Amino acid sequence: MAGRLTGKRIIITGAIGNIGKEAARSFIAEGARIVIGDLAEEAGRAVVAELGDAAHFVQVDVTSEASVANLIARGVEWLGGLDVLAQNAGLQRSGPIASFEQADWDALFAVNARAHFFGAKHAIPHLRQSGKGSIINMSSLAGKRGGPGLVAYSASKGAVVAFTAALALELAPDNIRVNAICPGWVDTAFNQPAIDYMGGADAQQQKIAALVPLGRQARSDEIAPLFVYLAADESAYVTAQSFSIDGGVYNG
Numbered sequence: 277m278a279g280r281l282t283g284k285r286i287i288i289t290g291a292i293g294n295i296g297k298e299a300a301r302s303f304i305a306e307g308a309r310i311v312i313g314d315l316a317e318e319a320g321r322a323v324v325a326e327l328g329d330a331a332h333f334v335q336v337d338v339t340s341e342a343s344v345a346n347l348i349a350r351g352v353e354w355l356g357g358l359d360v361l362a363q364n365a366g367l368q369r370s371g372p373i374a375s376f377e378q379a380d381w382d383a384l385f386a387v388n389a390r391a392h393f394f395g396a397k398h399a400i401p402h403l404r405q406s407g408k409g410s411i412i413n414m415s416s417l418a419g420k421r422g423g424p425g426l427v428a429y430s431a432s433k434g435a436v437v438a439f440t441a442a443l444a445l446e447l448a449p450d451n452i453r454v455n456a457i458c459p460g461w462v463d464t465a466f467n468q469p470a471i472d473y474m475g476g477a478d479a480q481q482q483k484i485a486a487l488v489p490l491g492r493q494a495r496s497d498e499i500a501p502l503f504v505y506l507a508a509d510e511s512a513y514v515t516a517q518s519f520s521i522d523g524g525v526y527n528g
């Protein structure tokens with residue numbers, strides 16, 4: 277039986293991590309072939325061994341344009357073209373602005389925001405060649421709605437929301453769609469710096485109970501279906517959107 281992504285050729289970054297790995301698993305389950313770009317060579321090869329023949333690993337540091345260009349070139353070579361770029365790699369650092377260091381600000385922007393520019397820039401010629409394409413940018417609810425201790429992280433993720441809208445308008449004539457995913461709390465170790473800042477796991481649970489209409493965090497596998505939808509042709513008329521997937525927080 278054909279899957280929703282049969283024949284699709286996808287590059288995804290940050291897919292040895294929690295949310296990215298679930299997205300990678302779902303892409304393959306729906307018939308896509310994928311290239312995973314991430315920092316750690318050994319962990320990347322282990323994930324690819326787990327996912328099977330439809331997955332391939334290329335080491336990348338998304339803070340370097342040359343490294344991202346290499347990921348796209350080697351990814352396109354292995355895939356035989358490109359239909360979807362999913363930019364999921366991300367970094368979290370929290371702290372009050374008065375003692376926040378420039379190095380941490382720059383690190384957040386390099387991974388969470390500037391990397392999206394590198395990826396899109398080098399993927400676009402290949403997406404144009406395919407006649408259509410989808411770029412999926414990982415943002416966050418923090419990019420739409422701030423929180424204490426999250427100034428730099430929120431700013432970097434807000435940049436992705438604006439980048440997504442502007443790029444979508446630029447690429448619409450090429451039939452290349454650009455959308456962003458904005459999850460709220462997802463239950464992964466990624467949030468530990470924010471949890472520490474708010475005073476530990478109990479304080480986090482109280483905050484979630486008070487703020488999240490659905491009353492809990494998401495699981496990583498609850499974000500993956502949105503990746504699949506945005507990669508698939510069924511979303512052919514969807515572009516320039518930043519989708520909250522947050523248990524109702526944004527409108528709560």
Ligand SMILES: NC(=O)c1ccc[n+]([C@@H]2O[C@H](COP(=O)([O-])OP(=O)(O)OC[C@H]3O[C@@H](n4cnc5c(N)ncnc54)[C@H](O)[C@@H]3O)[C@@H](O)[C@H]2O)c1
Nearest residue numbers: 290292293294295337338364365366416459461462464466
């Ligand atoms: N967990 C949440 O609550 C949450 C909420 C909203 C958005 N997000 C976003 O979802 C994405 C994935 O988060 P996660 O929870 O799975 O975290 P994670 O830490 O498990 O995954 C992040 C991935 O990015 C990779 N990465 C980091 N820096 C990199 C670099 N310089 N080059 C290449 N790869 C790099 C890591 O190796 C890792 O595989 C991130 O962009 C994050 O900002 C997470």
